[in-house]
Amino acid sequence: MIRYGRNHTEKARAAVLSLEKAKASGGSYNTPEVNAALAEMFHGKCYICENREGISSFQIEHLRPHRKNVVLMYDWNNLFWACAHCNNIKNAGYEPILDCTQVDVDQMIAFRKEGYFGGDEKYDFSPLEESEEIDNTVRLLREVYYGGTPQKRMEAVNIRRALRRNLSDFKNLVREYYEVEDYMKEDIKEAVRKEVGEGAAFAAFKRWLLWDHQERYRDLLDYCGLSCT
Numbered sequence: 547m548i549r550y551g552r553n554h555t556e557k558a559r560a561a562v563l564s565l566e567k568a569k570a571s572g573g574s575y576n577t578p579e580v581n582a583a584l585a586e587m588f589h590g591k592c593y594i595c596e597n598r599e600g601i602s603s604f605q606i607e608h609l610r611p612h613r614k615n616v617v618l619m620y621d622w623n624n625l626f627w628a629c630a631h632c633n634n635i636k637n638a639g640y641e642p643i644l645d646c647t648q649v650d651v652d653q654m655i656a657f658r659k660e661g662y663f664g665g666d667e668k669y670d671f672s673p674l675e676e677s678e679e680i681d682n683t684v685r686l687l688r689e690v691y692y693g694g695t696p697q698k699r700m701e702a703v704n705i706r707r708a709l710r711r712n713l714s715d716f717k718n719l720v721r722e723y724y725e726v727e728d729y730m731k732e733d734i735k736e737a738v739r740k741e742v743g744e745g746a747a748f749a750a751f752k753r754w755l756l757w758d759h760q761e762r763y764r765d766l767l768d769y770c771g772l773s774c775t
């Protein structure tokens with residue numbers, strides 16, 4: 547989970563207008579304008595698992611459950627874009643969690659893959675500070691990536707498969723950057739920047755691959771605007 551800018555784009559303005567209309571008429575918050583604006587803002591990714599591949603069902607997620615509260619129900623700032631797997635798990639009782647449009651979640655939680663191979667591999671979410679929101683977000687992430695019921699465990703396998711493939715491709719890209727001749731580095735550096743950006747799948751894990759070896763990857767981190775102060 548990373549931070550997303552809730553920017554005042556044309557699509558966002560249309561979404562806010564459609565929400566005002568829906569609220570006044572008692573209609574649904576699930577308008578075409580809201581869907582379009584959320585897809586744009588979260589770059590077609592689920593904000594919780596950061597997956598993008600093979601998602602068959604996207605849902606509008608209320609960060610703070612509305613429970614028929616009309617203010618929360620139609621509040622644009624309370625609407626997020628999640629896959630059905632994650633939305634369903636979060637509904638089961640993770641509240642409150644970090645608001646990824648307000649804070650840098652990946653600065654409060656470390657996202658890591660531990661172990662190198664097969665059964666040794668484990669995805670880990672380490673809180674870097676203490677708060678109820680961080681604690682709930684970590685618990686939610688663990689269940690999203692590993693599942694708590696037989697069905698959710700199967701869904702989680704698909705997410706981890708996509709994550710593993712993404713991390714493997716990213717590691718190869720970074721390896722290549724240090725292997726090629728200088729004149730070829732610019733293009734790869736740009737590709738790395740894209741892979742750790744807001745629109746990239748599983749960006750939190752990719753950023754932490756670099757942050758865990760800050761000295762080694764200083765030039766890449768500087769270029770991507772991800773240097774630690």
Ligand SMILES: [Zn+2]
Pocket residue numbers: 592593594595596597628629630631632633
């Ligand atoms: Zn998800």
